[in-house]
Amino acid sequence: MLLEDDLLLAMDMEEFLAGRGYEVIGPYGRVEDALEALETTEIDGAVVDLNLHGKLSFPVIDRLRCRNLPVIVCSGYAELPELKQKLAGLPLLPKPWNPRKLERLLEDVFEAVPR
Template sequence: MQTARKTAANPTILLLEDDLLLAMDMEEFLASRGYDVVGPFGRVEDALDALETTRVDGAVLDLNLHGELSFPVIERLRCRNVPMIVCSGYAELPELKQKLAGLPLMPKPWSPQKLGRLLSEVFEAAER
């Protein structure tokens, strides 16, 4: 599993989530864990635009954004070896599960305990 690169500043996490209340809760949770959050973004295009100008150390991505799947963002992050966590209630569907192979998945509804565990496993392992 990939780990986030440790930097002198707080690690920067891209947040892609189309549900405004969930996005605000996740943003607050990530900030409380010491991350700088880019976003939250509710559209794939906005997240891709941000990746053109901002270096990120990791990402937390909703898979389905009002019917638009976030695979373009996932592929861009994979090409850059950026670790990510994918949030979805659809990740167990066979046609999607194969495309998400090897990525840490967090089912929805999300829980702070589950996200905290995944953050430790995915992003914070390099700091130990």
């Protein structure tokens, strides 16, 4: 699953993921749409933008974690003190995103998930 509110970035990430053999569900630009997809679609893991038009995506992140699904959090806000504790232990992809960094995270986080 891909959750990203910036359309151009979402398209770039979708192309990047698909080019590496991942089936991309989404991209979704709203927390509500991603939560609905989690209820209706089989998902093996996710790359999730933390801030979607000013709304934090913790409901999606929490639901993924409750299901023990791998998640990579993409954010330019991850170092803020009020978010740092809540993101502890999650793999983070800083924005602007670096394709090599995402590739390393995918290998580390998703390697046990069949594609």
